[in-house]
Amino acid sequence: MKVSLFVTCLADLFYPEVGKDTVELLEGLGCEVDFPAAQTCCGQPAFNSGYHKESKEVAKHMVETFEGADYVVVPSGSCATMLKEYAKLFVDDPAWQERARALGEKTYELTQFIVHVLEKEDVGAVFHARATYHTSCHMTRLLGAREEPLKLLNQVEGLQLTPLSHCYDCCGFGGTFSVKMDSISREMVDAKVNHIEETDAEVLIGADAGCLMNIGGRLKRQGKPVKVMHIAQVLNHKQEG
Amino acid sequence: MGIRIGDKAFDRRVEKGLQDSFMRGAVTGAQDRLRTGRLNAAKELGDWEKWRTLGKEIRQHTLENLDFYLQQLSEKVANRGGYVFFAETAAEANQYIRQVVQEKQAKKVIKSKSMVTEEIGMNEMLEDDGCQVIESDLGEYILQVDDQDPPSHIVAPALHKNKSQIRDVFREKKGYQKSERPEEITRFAREQLRREFLSADIGVTGCNFAVAESGSISLVTNEGNARLVSSLPKTQIAVMGMERIVPTWEELDVMVSLLCRSAVGQKLTSYVTGLTGPKGEGEVDGPDEFHLVIVDNGRSNILGTEFEEALHCIRCAACINVCPVYSHIGGHAYGSIYPGPIGAVLTPLLDGYENNKELPYASSLCAACTEACPVKIPLHELLIKHRQKIVEEEKRTEALERIAMKGFEAAASNPSLYKVGSKVAPLAMSPFTKEGYVTEGPGPLKAWTRSRDFPAPEKERFRDWYRKRKKGGGEHGQGHDS
Incomplete structure (x- = not known):
């Protein structure tokens, strides 16, 4: 099966290992992974800030970039949601709306793709750690991917998952919210960090680099020893080391 | 009071909220209880999603035919001997209420909870005229006794106060001498209020939903105070936002089910009251005179716009009870009697962007x-639509942000620019980078790095790795990077 990877700008620039693990994981599951090099960003920073003319141009570029793909796989619930929302930007432009809709239909968040398209739950990962999982807001509420990550993580050998209390509360990232309303954002991430500490986890796992950058950045600033990992990194972890 | 509360700037209101640990403790605890209660009550009803869809359809149908249902409502009220007044503005509503009060030579008005009377600032208007106004909802009464502390929540207005703070308010202002036990405080408040009920000339209620087919109004409470307000005084004035209406009792059933479960996690509140006009011939209960004031105050400007769904709101506060932002800053920080997510949507629509941007x-x-x-x-x-309006029509965003977004558009819709930009990012960030992290960033990163570290961009981007790997051959990569 041929899949096109939209790695997301955060993974491309800040977390290349998330992209590498996604490629290796998908290849290990029998996929041929293409990386259309013209890809940029899903456009959320502009869209969520109300700059819709600007985000339309980005959307058009992304629609064109992935037009030839059979499946578009994204290691981020939030960015996958954005690709699926593109059609709403083109209500006055039926031709573009149709092209945007087509992209939305073939777009999958990574764990959704593995569970629903590849129909796999055990990816053969081995990872010995006490961990907890952060359910990101857009991935659960807007994309509806609630169970998929847990189905996959539950099959990882050696992984002890402790549920995160108040997991439904936002970590305070919210894209530009984190800098526009930084004092509120800080309180939100502090509440999240407290709940993570309550679990006694060594590792915080998540499926959205934005949330992980936020929570990880706060953990780092406070000198907390909790390690932050993207779910692709855990699922591509094959043996101890 | 009007829709706006507090006069400080938004940032200062937020700061005050964040520093108020009593308030935040009270709010977080209440949010947890209300959230769990709502989820349990929803589960009990069975297929909650279908109920939500039904609720949405009823609201949508009603709003799309609002003129018809308001006409029907007012005819039915008039047929039953009630008076109906359509107020286009807050001032018109207040003027009408003032007239009724003057005609009756009323000295004391007793109220049950009503957000729309807060919105139009009815209490101040009447008090300026020398008429005493008493709030009979316990939460509102506490706030009134506490020198008109503004509400911080639309269902539980005194949510920001804990029980010992409430005890102190009654001690200081009313000579209360007992403990902070809610039962004792409540008994004290009941004694105080009972005297007020018996001596009030006019009762003012809100209206959860008016029923068009019969010209009735419904009131949903847990304290029973709205029943006393609507049955003891000889004159009753009900004030409603023009959108608070359902076609028939059948839809009222659905909406009240959704409201009670969503607001307080109950199947039904202790009292759900339907009132139709003044006391009829041979009837024992009810006022001699009944007035219904239907308030527009900016609502009709929302009809037919992209914000029309904001008028579907049934004021249950479920959105407020789950909002993590509200949880940390509290209701007063919004500067509006409508706080939380619905307040952030509704307030700029009713009060403009200037003070609510x-x-x-x-x-x-x-x-x-x-x-x-x-x-x-x-x-x-x-909320995103508001932001869009602020950017595109109001043009209120800062120049730096507009430039940044233009730059973003250019880079994210042009792969060559993106590639060059992302290639030089590590170099550009290197003066700020220490051991792979930025701890004091420039520009927008300054706000980020006040409380968080920021990862430095990697020298080898994912795309560089992918290209090298493909060139290395033998791997599975089939990309066409350049």
Whole structure:
């Protein structure tokens, strides 16, 4: 099966290992992974800030970039949601709306793709750690991917998952919210960090680099020893080391 | 009071909220209880999503035919001997109420809870005229006794106060001498209020939903105070927002089910009251005279716009009870009697952007509000629409942000520019980078790095790795990078 990877700008620039693990994981599951090099960003920073003319141009570029793909796989619930929302930007432009809709239909968040398209739950990962999982807001509420990550993580050998209390509360990232309303954002991430500490986890796992950058950045600033990992990194972890 | 509360700037209100640990403790505890209660009550009803869809459809149908149902309502009220007044503005509503009060030579008005009377500032108007106004909802009464402390929540207005603070308010202002036990405080408040009920000349109620087919109004309470307000004084004035209406009792059934479960996690509140006009011939209960004041105050400007769904709101506060931003800053920080996600949507619509331009940004767009809303208002999308309006029509965003977004558009829609930009990013960030992290960033990163480290961009981007790997051959990569 041929899949096109939209790695997301955060993974491309800040977390290349998330992209590498996604490629290796998908290849290990029998996929041929293409990386259309013209890809940029899903456009959320502009869209969520109300700059819709600007985000339309980005959307058009992304629609064109992935037009030839059979499946578009994204290691981020939030960015996958954005690709699926593109059609709403083109209500006055039926031709573009149709092209945007087509992209939305073939777009999958990574764990959704593995569970629903590849129909796999055990990816053969081995990872010995006490961990907890952060359910990101857009991935659960807007994309509806609630169970998929847990189905996959539950099959990882050696992984002890402790549920995160108040997991439904936002970590305070919210894209530009984190800098526009930084004092509120800080309180939100502090509440999240407290709940993570309550679990006694060594590792915080998540499926959205934005949330992980936020929570990880706060953990780092406070000198907390909790390690932050993207779910692709855990699922591509094959043996101890 | 009017819709606006507090006169400080948004930032200072937020700061005050964040520093108020008593308030935050009270709010977090209440949110947890209300959230759990709502989820249990929803589960008990069975297929909650279908109920939500039904609720949405009823609201949508009603709003699309609002002129018809308002006409029907007013005819039915008039047929039963009641008076109906359509107020286009807050001032018109207040003027009408003032006239009734003057005609009756009323000295004392007793009220049950009503957000719209807060919105139009009715209490101040009457008090300026020398008429005493007494709030009989316990939460509102506490706030009134506490020198008119503004409400911080639309269902539980005194949510920001804990029981010992409430005890202190009654001690200081009313000579209360007992403990902070809620039962004792409540008994004290009841004694105080009973005297007021018996001596009031006019009762003012809100209206949860008016029923068009019969010209009735419904009131949903847990304290029973609205029944006393509507039955003891000889004159009753009900004040309603023009959108608070259902076609028939059948729809009222659905809406009240959704309201009680979403607001307080109950199947039904202790009292759900339907009132139709003044006391009829041979009837024992009810006022001699009944007035219904239907308030527009900016609502009709929302009809037919992209914000129309904001008028579907049934004031249950489910969105407020799940909002993590509200949880940390509290209701007063919004500067409006309508706080939380619905307040951030509604306040700029009713009161303009000038004093409320920060509100649409007081959300991380986590969509907990949208998920909780019993009538499926896409609250987080409406917040984005406000932002869009602020950018495109109001042009109120800062020049630096506009330039940054133009730059973003250029880079993210042009792969060569993106590639060059991302290639030089590590170099550009290197003066700020220490051991792979930025701890004091420039520009927008300054706000980020006040409380968090920021990862430095990697020298080898994912795309560089992918290209090298493909060139190395033998791997599976089939990309066409350049």
